[in-house]
Amino acid sequence: MAECGKLAGCPFFNLDESDPDVASVKRGLMLLYCKGDKVDNCVRLAVFHEFGIDFVPKNMMPNGMPLPRTDESEWDVAVVKFKRHLFLTPKMVTPE
Ligand code: SF4
16 A cells, blocks of 8 residues: 655644544545555645645645635645646556
């Protein structure tokens, strides 16, 4: 099973689980991304590689969406555009 190399310092992975909605979404996405097959598709990682750690929104989930009951209003415009570009760009398929 894949595991992200950024687990220890990642605000998403280390989210407080006292809010049941946050705990639920965290557990699901953590199994898919942080400790799962979609680790290479984590949008937090993509933003980190493109812009640097200071641009990764604290409330961004690995699927690129904001945490429950939060929004993108404080995200850098370049990050929002980049995320939309990621969602609109079909994944490259490598021929076997
Ligand atoms: S949210 Fe992304 S960067 Fe953070 S631990 Fe999970 S896969 Fe890694």
